[in-house]
Amino acid sequence: DAKTTQPPSMDCAEGRAANLPCNHSTISGNEYVYWYRQIHSQGPQYIIHGLKNNETNEMASLIITEDRKSSTLILPHATLRDTAVYYCIVRVAPHSFLQGAQKLVFGQGTRLTINP
Amino acid sequence: DTAVSQTPKYLVTQMGNDKSIKCEQNLGHDTMYWYKQDSKKFLKIMFSYNNKELIINETVPNRFSPKSPDKAHLNLHINSLELGDSAVYFCASSHTSGRVNNEQFFGPGTRLTVL
Numbered sequence: 001d002a003k004t005t006q007p008p009s010m011d012c013a014e015g016r017a018a019n020l021p022c023n024h025s026t027i028s029g030n031e032y033v034y035w036y037r038q039i040h041s042q043g044p045q046y047i048i049h050g051l052k053n054n055e056t057n058e059m060a061s062l063i064i065t066e067d068r069k070s071s072t073l074i075l076p077h078a079t080l081r082d083t084a085v086y087y088c089i090v091r092v093a094p095h096s097f098l099q100g101a102q103k104l105v106f107g108q109g110t111r112l113t114i115n116p
Numbered sequence: 117d118t119a120v121s122q123t124p125k126y127l128v129t130q131m132g133n134d135k136s137i138k139c140e141q142n143l144g145h146d147t148m149y150w151y152k153q154d155s156k157k158f159l160k161i162m163f164s165y166n167n168k169e170l171i172i173n174e175t176v177p178n179r180f181s182p183k184s185p186d187k188a189h190l191n192l193h194i195n196s197l198e199l200g201d202s203a204v205y206f207c208a209s210s211h212t213s214g215r216v217n218n219e220q221f222f223g224p225g226t227r228l229t230v231l
Binding site for chain 2: 042049
């Protein structure tokens with residue numbers, strides 16, 4: 001799995017958009033970008049994923065650069081409940097039958113603190 | 117309507133003991149996982165089962181033995197517990213490969229403390 005680089009911590013004001021960057025310069029053509037988050041003392045929670053197009057769901061938006069070497073997770077209107085560690089993960093095609101395709105490799109993530 | 121549940125939530129035990137952690141999912145998934153999160157907060161996969169068959173087995177001491185009696189359950193048995201086994205253990209589940217979106221759903225975790 002390709003390695004990702006994220007800032008260790010970020011702050012954002014409540015109600016503002018939180019933009020979390022992720023570098024994955026060695027990503028392969030068949031690797032997806034996934035984002036999970038872990039709120040204190042809870043299990044990780046899936047947020048969003050994408051291959052090369054920008055994606056949006058009810059939780060967030062994912063912007064992937066054209067060369068796919070970096071991406072940004074956007075929480076459009078951050079709330080205090082969004083305070084968590086956010087993990088950017090790249091992995092082989094999730095619908096592949098390759099062994100280990102299911103494995104999630106977590107890095108250190110970004111500790112996002114939403115301030116009132 | 118809990119999706120992925122684990123028992124117990126907390127487990128405190130002495131070194132050398134044998135203990136088990138249980139995991140159950142009611143999402144109809146056929147792949148289940150065990151992850152370990154150590155004191156430095158690194159999350160690492162330990163095992164994965166698909167349809168009761170072991171498909172991922174990371175470098176884990178053989179004191180750790182997963183058991184999957186059926187697709188909805190994946191238990192973790194640990195023999196001869198050591199201080200370094202103290203961690204939070206997370207169970208997760210997902211659909212199998214073949215689906216485009218097979219996000220993993222995590223349980224609430226079991227905090228194991230070995231004294």
